[in-house]
Amino acid sequence: MALPRTRAAKAAPETFARLQARHPDAHCELDHDGAFQLLVATVLSAQTTDVLVNKVTPGLFSKWPTPKALAGANLEEVQEALSRIGMFRQKAKNITELAKKLMNEHGGAVPSTLAELIELPGVGRKTANVVLGVEFGTPEGVVVDTHVQRITQRLGWTRETTPEKIEKDLMALFPREEWDAISHVLIFHGRRICSARSPACPSCPITDICRSAFKAENVGRKPPRVRASSKTAKKKTAKKTAKKKTA
Numbered sequence: 001m002a003l004p005r006t007r008a009a010k011a012a013p014e015t016f017a018r019l020q021a022r023h024p025d026a027h028c029e030l031d032h033d034g035a036f037q038l039l040v041a042t043v044l045s046a047q048t049t050d051v052l053v054n055k056v057t058p059g060l061f062s063k064w065p066t067p068k069a070l071a072g073a074n075l076e077e078v079q080e081a082l083s084r085i086g087m088f089r090q091k092a093k094n095i096t097e098l099a100k101k102l103m104n105e106h107g108g109a110v111p112s113t114l115a116e117l118i119e120l121p122g123v124g125r126k127t128a129n130v131v132l133g134v135e136f137g138t139p140e141g142v143v144v145d146t147h148v149q150r151i152t153q154r155l156g157w158t159r160e161t162t163p164e165k166i167e168k169d170l171m172a173l174f175p176r177e178e179w180d181a182i183s184h185v186l187i188f189h190g191r192r193i194c195s196a197r198s199p200a201c202p203s204c205p206i207t208d209i210c211r212s213a214f215k216a217e218n219v220g221r222k223p224p225r226v227r228a229s230s231k232t233a234k235k236k237t238a239k240k241t242a243k244k245k246t247a
């Protein structure tokens with residue numbers, strides 16, 4: 001369904017151009033050499049930081065640099081190499097199984113379509129689009145992480161709250177040639193300027209066209225947990241007591 005042409009949507013090309021000019025160095029920060037290493041590094045980056053992944057991958061790739069080497073690796077040794085990152089046991093299993101599948105079904109090469117990539121262990125749509133965008137230059141979607149989610153909401157580029165729906169809005173708003181760059185630029189902007197807790201609006205290049213400028217703290221953030229009021233708590237206690245009596 002086409003997006004309604006809101007003011008924010010109309011201003012999107014200029015907004016993005018200005019953000020790109022502010023962050024010309026925006027790029028994928030996972031250290032890698034080739035599609036296989038990027039694929040593995042992206043699988044490892046789930047629920048952890050790129051910085052931490054970059055600390056474990058040099059050791060991992062020096063020992064098992066190719067799909068063939070990793071497919072024949074001892075699982076416990078791979079776990080040991082990844083032990084500094086979260087969910088390392090599951091991730092070790094995923095990347096060794098992924099390497100086996102690349103050897104058995106793709107001749108040791110990383111496939112270049114979304115449909116094939118998401119069939120690999122530990123690879124979802126987000127990981128697949130990182131590889132397609134960065135390595136092959138043919139993204140089939142936009143990578144939506146927490147920075148992209150928060151900033152696109154603040155800019156009014158989407159009213160959605162789930163990555164899947166936000167991705168669809170961004171795909172409708174921008175041409176395909178920009179899908180890869182969008183996420184890198186917004187991630188850099190989120191880290192450097194438009195942070196979740198204290199966006200630095202005074203130093204942002206788009207204050208005149210950002211509808212959340214100087215009032216963004218609560219836009220695009222998860223609402224704080226509301227504790228049950230004493231009234232609600234009393235009601236719950238009364239209900240429990242009534243149940244006990246009737247039991």
Ligand code: SF4
Pocket residue numbers: 154193194195199200201204205206207210211212213214216
């Ligand atoms: S003006 Fe403020 S809220 Fe808008 S993108 Fe810039 S830092 Fe974020």
